[in-house]
Amino acid sequence: MDPGLTPPRDQAALQLRAERLTRHFTFGGGLMARGAGTVRALSEVDFELTAGQTLAIVGESGCGKSTLARLVLNLDRPTAGRVLLNGEDIHAARGRALRRFRRQVQAVFQDPWASLNPRMRVRDLVAEPLDMQHRLPRSEREERVAQVLQRVGIDPARMHAYPHEFSGGQRQRIAIASALISDPKLIVLDEPVSALDVSIRSQVMNLFRDLQEERGIAFLLIAHDLATTAFLAHRIAVMYLGRIVELGPTEQMVAAPAHPYTRSLFGAALPAHPDAGPGAPPLSGEIPSPLAQPPGCAFHTRCPARIGPVCDTQRPVPTKVGAGWSVECHLHAGTEP
C-alpha cells in the first residue's frame, strides 16, 4: 500500500526540528563548594524529522542519546537551544499547547518490565494518553483500546489483565498500543527492542515499519545496535560525546561511512554476511569523560585517522559530503561541493 495515497489529516505538516540543542548538567554546586562540575551531555545538536520518516540516533552509552530523547519528549529542559514541533517551541508550551504536544508525541521505552505500571490494568495503561485528553464514555474507550490492541497483535479480550500476565514481547506490544492510541505524529523509540529476545525482535521491528507505512508516523529511534537502525531508519545521526558527528541517509552511510568514528562504530557490528571482510579496526582507549572534554575535535584522542595538530585544537565544522549528509571532521573540511 502506498502510504502517500491516504495521508491522515495534517500529518504532512509534521516537522520536528532541534536547533542547537544543548543540555549541561551541573553538580556539586552547594552553598560551600565553589568547584562545581559540568557534564556536557548534549552540545549544539541540530536535526530535522518529518512525517513518515525515521531518524536513528546511535552512539556508545553515555554519548547523550537518552538526554536527547528526554528533551524531545519534554521530560527535561534544555540548557540552550530549542526543539520546535511544527514551529512551536515545545518547552515553552503550557496548558492547551502542552496537551496538544502530549497528544502528538508519544514514546516506547526500552524495558517493557519497567515501563508498565504493575498496579494498573492493561486497559487503563493503554487508555492513559486518551484519558488525559478527554473523558470518553466507557464503551467507546474500551472500543478504542480494543482497536489498538488488535492492531499490535494482543487479544483485546485480555485488556482487563495486569501487565505481569504477559511475556516481554507482549508487554512491549502493549506499550506500543498505548503510544498509538492518541494517534500521535511522532513516537520516540528509546531502544525499543534491545530488552527483547532476539527471536521476537524482528516481529516488533516489522510492526514499527508497518505502523509507519499505515499512519505516516515519524520515529525518533534511539539505538545502539546497527541491525535495528539499518532496518528501520531512513537517516542515521551518529553521536559522540554529546555531538552529532555525522548525519546522513542510512544506505549511503552504512555503505561508506564518512567519519572515522562512524567507521569504527559500524565496523564493530557483525557483518550481515559471513563472507564480508572485517570492518574498520576496533577503537582503542576510553571515551573521554564528558566532564573534561578535549579541545578541538572531541574524537581526536581515539581517532585512527587523525591528521595532525588541527584535530587537537580546532573544532571541526559540519561539512556537507552528499545530499542531506554532513560530517564534523577535518578530513572532509574544504571538500564541500
Place this chain on the structure above:
Amino acid sequence: MASIAPPLAPRKARRAARRRRPPIIPLALLLVVLIVPALAADLIAPHDPYQSHLRNRLQPPAFWGGSWEFPLGTDRLGRCMLSRILHGAWYALSISMVGIAIGAALGSAMGLIAGYARGLTDVVLMRLADISFALPAVLLVLALGVAWGPSLQAVLIVVAFVLWAQFARQVRGEVLSLRERDFVARARVAGAGHLRILLRHILPNVFNTIVVMATLQIGVIIILEATLSFLGIGIPRPAPTWGLLIADGRQFITSAWWISFFPGLAILLVVLSINLLGDWLRDRLDPRLRQI
C-alpha cells in the same frame, strides 16, 4: 538414577507454602483476646466492669482458689477483672486503629510529597521528621496532659505524632526510586499531571509498604497507650484500659498479682500475635514473591 534430584527443592517449596498459609494461631488469639471483646464486651463479659462488689474485694482467680463468679478474680473495689479486661480491648483496638490511620495517612502524604518534589520541600519535611524522632513521646503527652488534662485526643495526637515520621521516611525512600522508573516517564509522556502520577502510579506501588508498616505498628501503639495510661496521662479513669489496669494492680503486686498479670498477659498475646501477623503479611506482599 532417581536420587539425582536434590531433596532441597521440595523442602524449600514446603517452606514457601507454609509462608503463604495465614498464621492460624495468632489470628485466633487476636480474635479471642482483642477483636471479639472489643466489639461485643457487653455481651460476653460476666459483670459490669465498673460495678463494685465490696464483699468480694481482691478475690483470686478461679483456678487459684477463687470462685467461678469472678474467673480472673477482682480488684481492690471488687470489680470483675475479666470484665474489665474484655472492656479494655475496645480501647486498645480503637486507639491503635484511629491513631495509626491518622499517623499513616499524614506520614504517607508527607513522604509522597517529599520524595516526589525533592529539593527544599524534601529537606524541610525530613528535618521535621528528624525533630519528631528526637522528641520523646512521653514528654509531649505530659505537656498535652498538663495543658488539657488526660484525654483521648491527647493520646491520639501523640500516637499520630510518634508514627508519622516513620511512615514519611519509609514512603519517601520508595517514592524517590519509583519516580525515576520508566512507567512514571511513560505516564508523563501520556500527559499525566503530578497529582495523577502521585495517586495512580506511585501511591499504589507503595501501598503494600504502608499496610505492612501499619500492621507492625499496632503492637507498638498498644504498648504506648498502655504506657501512657500506666503513667496516668493517657485515657482518664475510670476507663478500664489495659495500662490503667496494670497500674491499679501495682500496689497489690505481692498480694493480688492477678490484677496486673492478666491485663499484661492480654497485651503480650495481642502484640505478639500482631507482630507474627505483620511478618506474615510482609512476606506475603514482598515484591519478589508477589503475584499481585
